[in-house]
Amino acid sequence: MKSFVFQKFTVQQSSTVFRVGTDGVLLGALCDVSESENTLEIGTGTGIISLMLAQRNPKAKITGIDLNEDAANLALKNFEQSEFRERLQAKHQDIKTFSSEKFDAIVSNPPYFLENLSSKDKLARQHTGLDFNTLISQSSKLLSENGVFCVIIPSDSEAEFCKTAFDFSLHLKRKINIFGIKDGVARRCILEFSFQETSFSEENFIIEESPRKYSEQYLEATRDFHVFQKNKM
DSSP states (O other): OOOOEEEOEEOOOOOOOOOOOHHHHHOOOOOOOTOEEEEEEESSSSSHHHHHHHOOOOTTTTEEESHHHHHHHHHHHHHSSSTTGGEEEEOOOOOTTTTOOOOEEEEEEEOOOOSSSTTTTHHHHBBTTTOHHHHHHHHHHHHHEEEEEEEEEEEOOEEEEEHHHHHHTTTEEEEEEEEEEETEEEEEEEEOOOOEOOOOOEEEEEEEEEETEHHHEEEHHEEEEEHHHHHOO
């Protein structure tokens, strides 16, 4: 399977691991990791989000875990081939049994389809290995007092996700509504939570200004990553 090439690293892909997608790129580019020195990614897949976070925050140490052993091995390979290898580690680990010191930031692009008959990308895209309640409850145990928990999920799951998060004393502090195209409908949202009750901010993010034409927002958010932007300059 074709590799995914960014300016500072290359992500090897596999038919047994969920491929690099827009959701992961957006989470890697937009989540707030500026204050984190110890970050956990749940469901790391190819490792692209962890690699993006390592590039954005040179002081952060990042652990990526995945229930899929193929994914954990692939992420480890991608980490080892990057210039950020000293600050990255990948583990074949189920979040249900994972124990560790507290993390300043926890990020995840979790499964978002209810289980169906399709076997394609089953672990990565369906609630077979990780449901929202498990993700939130385990993250609340691993997050530091002043840490940030950040996810990208379908917009129609927001109310359910926020209610469950509140049950575990996690308060929504930031929301980014993701629009695939200008004047379209928001299909995804990035949500950031913390144990602290702080001011709330909400913003809109448009991926494409028109079909096959990226918005200035997207170009700016990914300018340090996508190769096509480097070539454009």
